[in-house]
Amino acid sequence: xxxxxxxxxxxxxxxxxxxxxxxxxxxxxMGGAKRFSEIRRAVPNISQRMLTxxxxxxxxxxxxxxxxxxxxxxxxEYRLTDEGLRLRELVEMLRAIGxxxxxxxxxGGAFLAPDxxxxxx
Amino acid sequence: xxxxxxxxxxxxxxxxxxxxxxxxxxxxxMGGAKRFSEIRRAVPNISQRMLTxxxxxxxxxxxxxxxxxxxxxxxxEYRLTDEGLRLRELVEMLRAIGxxxxxxxxxGGAFLAPDxxxxxx
DNA sequence: CGGAATCCCTTCCGATACTG
DNA sequence: CAGTATCGGAAGGGATTCCG
Numbered sequence: 001x002x003x004x005x006x007x008x009x010x011x012x013x014x015x016x017x018x019x020x021x022x023x024x025x026x027x028x029x030m031g032g033a034k035r036f037s038e039i040r041r042a043v044p045n046i047s048q049r050m051l052t053x054x055x056x057x058x059x060x061x062x063x064x065x066x067x068x069x070x071x072x073x074x075x076x077e078y079r080l081t082d083e084g085l086r087l088r089e090l091v092e093m094l095r096a097i098g099x100x101x102x103x104x105x106x107x108g109g110a111f112l113a114p115d116x117x118x119x120x121x
Numbered sequence: 122x123x124x125x126x127x128x129x130x131x132x133x134x135x136x137x138x139x140x141x142x143x144x145x146x147x148x149x150x151m152g153g154a155k156r157f158s159e160i161r162r163a164v165p166n167i168s169q170r171m172l173t174x175x176x177x178x179x180x181x182x183x184x185x186x187x188x189x190x191x192x193x194x195x196x197x198e199y200r201l202t203d204e205g206l207r208l209r210e211l212v213e214m215l216r217a218i219g220x221x222x223x224x225x226x227x228x229g230g231a232f233l234a235p236d237x238x239x240x241x242x
Numbered sequence: 243c244g245g246a247a248t249c250c251c252t253t254c255c256g257a258t259a260c261t262g
Numbered sequence: 263c264a265g266t267a268t269c270g271g272a273a274g275g276g277a278t279t280c281c282g
Contacts, residue, residue, distance in 0.1 A: 011141065074245085094131050095131050
């Protein structure tokens with residue numbers, strides 16, 4: 001029996017973004033539109049299955065668009081919508097929190113630094 | 122061990138806060154220290170079990186403190202630490218996102234529910 | 243190239259019963 | 263009052279294989 005009175009908005013937001021990878025994907029796409037294989041290379045730890053599922057979920061939520069180019073090798077491009085781009089602040093805040101909770105300056109490798117995310121496509 | 126090049130910071134943060142209730146609990150505690158039964162009443166949908174587990178996890182992460190008063194009816198008080206209070210901005214942002222997502226929800230049941238856990242002090 | 247389908251394991255989460 | 267213990271279902275997530 002569902003009773004979303006207590007669920008409040010926070011719960012709904014977490015239901016969309018609370019997975020292991022979704023915010024990571026949003027973070028990467030902050031740098032501009034990417035194709036499937038690019039994302040795979042950038043986020044090697046995610047399985048292909050979860051990448052597809054998460055991208056679809058984010059698409060359905062209106063945070064990104066998926067464009068299929070019917071070329072000979074199929075090309076699919078993912079691009080944040082205006083709505084998705086609004087989450088940049090949230091993404092950076094979560095990253096900062098993660099770093100602070102661990103009490104270190106890991107930096108997470110390449111693309112997660114605030115400025116590194118901004119490779120202008 | 123895993124390489125974790127793909128966004129360890131965000132992943133770590135989501136691992137701590139990504140559950141269904143934890144940010145809701147933090148949200149409620151933003152209004153000041155509360156005791157166990159108070160939280161239960163404020164967030165009726167959470168099971169006692171999850172309430173205990175989540176509070177312990179947040180305590181272990183240093184986001185709140187748990188104080189036991191050895192009175193006749195035992196009293197336990199939960200209070201956000203300085204570190205926990207820093208998450209207010211994140212909580213507010215997630216709430217805003219949840220509300221916005223709700224407002225533009227397409228198919229999956231877009232009804233408005235009151236935000237019962239809005240204790241933004 | 244960018245998936246979809248299948249299988250299987252782990253984690254999350256709720257209900258219930260019991261305790262200091 | 264504020265837990266703990268135990269069980270079982272639901273959901274999340276990974277590996278592999280097949281397909282247009």
